[in-house]
Amino acid sequence: MQQQEDQLPPSTTPAFNRIAYAAAHVVVDPAYTYEPWGDVPRVDWDATLEFRSYLYGLGFKVAEAMDTAQRGMGIGWPTAAELIRRSIAHARRIPGADLACGAGTDQLDSARSHTLADIVAGYKEQFEVIESAGGRPIMMASRALCAAARCADDYKHVYDAVISASRNKVVLHWLGDAFDASLSGYWGSRDVPTAMATVLDIIRLHQDKIEGIKISLLNAQYERQLRSQLPESVVMFTGDDYNYGELIAGDSTGHSHALLGIFDPIAPVASRALSKLAAGDTDAYRRLIDPTVALSRELFRSPTQYYKAGVVFLAWLNGHQDHFSMAGGMESARSVQHFAEVFRKADAAGVLIRPELAIERMARFLSVRAGV
Numbered sequence: 001m002q003q004q005e006d007q008l009p010p011s012t013t014p015a016f017n018r019i020a021y022a023a024a025h026v027v028v029d030p031a032y033t034y035e036p037w038g039d040v041p042r043v044d045w046d047a048t049l050e051f052r053s054y055l056y057g058l059g060f061k062v063a064e065a066m067d068t069a070q071r072g073m074g075i076g077w078p079t080a081a082e083l084i085r086r087s088i089a090h091a092r093r094i095p096g097a098d099l100a101c102g103a104g105t106d107q108l109d110s111a112r113s114h115t116l117a118d119i120v121a122g123y124k125e126q127f128e129v130i131e132s133a134g135g136r137p138i139m140m141a142s143r144a145l146c147a148a149a150r151c152a153d154d155y156k157h158v159y160d161a162v163i164s165a166s167r168n169k170v171v172l173h174w175l176g177d178a179f180d181a182s183l184s185g186y187w188g189s190r191d192v193p194t195a196m197a198t199v200l201d202i203i204r205l206h207q208d209k210i211e212g213i214k215i216s217l218l219n220a221q222y223e224r225q226l227r228s229q230l231p232e233s234v235v236m237f238t239g240d241d242y243n244y245g246e247l248i249a250g251d252s253t254g255h256s257h258a259l260l261g262i263f264d265p266i267a268p269v270a271s272r273a274l275s276k277l278a279a280g281d282t283d284a285y286r287r288l289i290d291p292t293v294a295l296s297r298e299l300f301r302s303p304t305q306y307y308k309a310g311v312v313f314l315a316w317l318n319g320h321q322d323h324f325s326m327a328g329g330m331e332s333a334r335s336v337q338h339f340a341e342v343f344r345k346a347d348a349a350g351v352l353i354r355p356e357l358a359i360e361r362m363a364r365f366l367s368v369r370a371g372v
Contacts, residue, residue, distance in 0.1 A: 013096060014059035014271050017278040018248055018255070019212075019235065021100065022060040022263035023068035024052055025311050026075060026083065030325035039076030041327040043083065049090045051320050052099075058271035060263060062087065062099040063138060067179060068261035069102075070308055072143070074328030077107035081129050088133045100171055101130045104140035114144045116158055123162040131167045138171040138214070138259075139163070143182045152188035152198040159202045169211040171237065171259070174199065176217040178304045192217065196226050207231040214239040214259040218304075220246065224253055241300045241307070245289040248274075249282060261307065262296040265314040266351045291349040298338070298345050306333040310342045314351065317343070317358040324365065336370045 032042030052062050064087045065071060065080040075083075084101045091097040105122035108114050114122075119142060130137045139162065149155055163170055177184040187195035203210055212235030215223050220243040227236040238247040238256035247256040263270050273288035299310040309330050316324040324331050343362050352358040366372040 013057060014275040015278055016059055016274040018274060019237070019257035020060050020263065020270075020274055021063040021237065021259040022055045022267060023063040023066040023259065023261040024055060024264055025308065025315060026069045026327065027051065027312075027315075027321045028325055028327050030323050037328060039074060039328075040079055041074065043079060044321070045086060047321050048083070049086065051315070052087060052090060052097075053094060054320070055264075055267055056091070056094050056097040058267050059274065060267065060271070062091070062097075063259050064088075064099050064101040064135075066102045066138065066140070066261070067175065067305075068264060068308060068311060070327050070330065071102060071104065071140070072106050072180070073305065073308070074326065074330055077104075077126070080106070081126075084130055084135060085133050088130075088135045092134070100136040100138050102140045102173070103127050103130055103137040105142040105144045108144045110143065114148055116145075116148060116154055119145050119148060120158055120161045123158070124165060127162065127166055136168045136171075136211075137166060138173055140173045141175045141180070141183050141186055143180070146183050146186050149188060152194075155187050155198060156202055160205065163202075163206045163209050166209060169209055170206075171211050172199070172203070172213040173239075174213060174215045174217070175239070178218055178302070179216055180305060192219075192222055193225075196222070196229075200226070200229055203234055204231060207234055210234050212237050212257065216240065218242045218300075223247060223256060227256060228253055241296045242293070244296070245286065245293045248289075249277065249285060261311065262292070262299065265299070265311050265318075265346070266292040266295065266349065268353055269350050288350075291345075292351065295342070295345040295349045295351065298341050301338075306330070309333045310339070313339055313342060314346055317346070317352060317361050319354050319357050324361075336366065339365065339369075 027044040027047040029042040029044045065083050091099050103126035105119055108122050127137050175183055187198040189195045214237040216239030218240055236256045237259035238244050239259055241262045248258055269288055269292055273285045276284040300307045312326050315321055346352050
């Protein structure tokens with residue numbers, strides 16, 4: 001294991017020919033006493049924001065307070081709202097930094113049923129927090145809406161009301177049920193082409209207010225199909241952590257931009273790969289990015305929603321934080337064998353930026369978790 005050129009940070013901020021949002025994780029303070037199964041952990045704000053500075057320096061935009069930040073799985077709305085405000089203020093101090101922030105309905109009591117009016121109000125409340133702080137919203141998929149909606153028209157009603165009221169362009173977010181089983185049947189149908197027709201109706205109606213759509217169905221063909229039907233002014237952001245390498249590279253049908261959780265742990269290599277792609281060297285891009293796809297498929301293996309554990313594990317191995325603790329005790333969500341495979345594939349992909357530290361921490365982890 002050695003530090004290679006591909007692992008070194010660039011001397012200047014790279015330029016990409018794809019829009020590349022990295023959905024970033026949150027660093028918690030493990031010394032703080034709180035209920036692990038609650039949703040209000042103590043956040044280590046210095047470490048959390050420093051990691052965002054690191055991503056900006058590698059050329060990425062940040063997708064803030066998304067599912068990678070454990071929204072709905074350890075991080076509740078009060079903490080997410082503070083994260084959004086702090087992250088927007090932080091970005092203003094960094095030349096060229098840019099971000100968009102997740103807006104959902106997770107402040108609504110999940111033990112109760114909600115009307116469509118409740119859901120519209122919930123979205124608008126979160127949009128207001130983001131926009132009043134000077135940010136742009138990513139309209140996250142809503143568990144409450146999926147539970148309340150009875151047909152495609154209910155989705156159209158909610159999205160029309162929220163998008164029409166937004167002060168800024170919106171990024172839509174289609175998160176498949178592999179990431180969150182409670183979102184099964186989103187857009188009013190479990191049949192993907194039928195659901196796609198509904199979201200296209202929404203996009204076409206509001207194309208002047210929509211920057212793009214992130215699709216996370218882990219199916220490259222569905223993404224290409226939707227991409228080919230988008231209005232020219234609306235961008236496709238791949239959220240496919242299994243097939244992003246080929247989708248970003250593109251083909252005769254076009255290419256996708258990116259809004260990805262995997263960019264968090266593979267940031268140095270992904271930055272270099274995207275720079276090669278921008279320079280027209282597709283072969284070099286694929287040589288760099290393809291090994292990270294093997295790592296990503298391990299991180300995002302079923303049950304996919306637990307991928308956050310591997311993301312934070314790699315942040316710890318790389319020295320971005322001094323512990324492997326997560327909100328909600330999520331560090332226990334994967335097996336020792338999984339973390340060992342993540343370590344091997346991260347090494348093969350060149351994303352362990354401080355190899356000696358990674359080896360020392362991996363040995364410590366195996367000693368504590370497996371008695372090795």
